[in-house]
Amino acid sequence: MNDATCSPDIEIPFDHQQSAHCESGAISALLRHGGLPISEPMAFGIAAGMTFAYLPFVKFGGLPLFAYRMPPGQVIRGLTRRLGIRMHTETFKQPAAGMQALDRQLAQGRVVGIQTSAYWLTYFPPDMRFHFNAHNLVVYGKRGSDYLISDPVIDIRVECNENDLKKARFTRGVMAPHGRLYYPLSIPEQPDMTRAIVKSIRFTTGMMLRTPLPILGVHGIRTVARKINRLNPDATHYNKLLLGHIVRMQEEIGTGGAGFRFLYASFLQEAADLLDRPGLAAIARDLTEVGDEWRRFALHAAKMCKDRMPMDYPLLASQLRQCAESEAAIYRSLRAEVK
């Protein structure tokens, strides 16, 4: 029995809002708590979180990695850097030290973000639990041996036992959280949003259009289209796993729909009002249409996996190529817009 268990209950008033994505949800909630009103799409957009990457050399369950967003940690890093926010971030070698540090922060009345594995969080529905080490959530209190948690992707407030949370915070492996704990140290009163938005749009469009390797950005989407077209029609089981995997990365892993495209369109719409540039709102509408095409691609691919539709690789490939071409046009006009 450690003394943490005997400490009095703590509950820090915190406004729980469900968001689409864990990292942008956690950081925007922490900033709102710290007095900077910022929406999830704005946080995600300024962080330049959207991308496309096909990494055949990174394997998950024997399948290559398809990413629709920047690597974990980049949302928090990109956002805080562009807005001039100073963050406190800590990792721990010893799990016990990590848990004590969390208790200490809560005792001081501080709400903190932590990185965990999604698999060991007991409040997740069992079918949604997979080994993903870069989940983010906010802890706002402790009652007995249970932590009070505002998990950005869950619709309600949840609780997690300290032993389970310890396991989730200290899993080993790729992107191991090492108990990572963070909170904003200082937030500027009036951050220069215009500059941050313009810079982030330049970054995102540059990454999507001007990449040296054909596995990133718009080139990456074309490469995947070509790969799908060339799948060996006899290896149906593998092909279905691959397509299912793409759809899961696009839709299921908290993306707000269409692999973050809707989230980014929402950011552009908000930016259009903030900067008074209606051009951005028009581009947001185009991006919404591309998002709809991504969703149609996902539905077709899923139905083909389940044999509710005949397997048609050329159809899926042509849908992806269309997404790539439309996105290329969108990023070019976005670049012109923020010149």
Add this chain to the structure above:
Amino acid sequence: MKKEDVPQHDAKAFMGHSKVLYAEDAEGRYVKEPCSGWEAEEIVLEQAIAEFDQRAADAWERARRGTGSALEYHMYRERMDVLLLAQSTGYFKWRVRRHLRSGAFAALPAARRERYAEALGKPADELDTLPDRP
């Protein structure tokens, strides 16, 4: 996507929870809209889980016949594969593969068995035994 087009398919896996999608309201403004499930997502989620279940069932069968190990069964049961288990224990893949052979895990020293117990979230003794059915 329009707000009213956000699918509400009451996915079993969500267990009554819902997630958030971003969709346009009647004026074309983006809003957060809860989604209780979507056919496409349900299919691919079921597929991913069924794949682990199938691998676990095959491993269970092999362990029963004595050509595989209970450890391999538990690995798939906890939604891992050799690569992930190697990363979570800190052992090389070839070493994990060796430990997955029949009888190899039982012969390991307690400290190494503990590494597996930690990674799989189960007591080491349980990793030696098979349940009555997969």
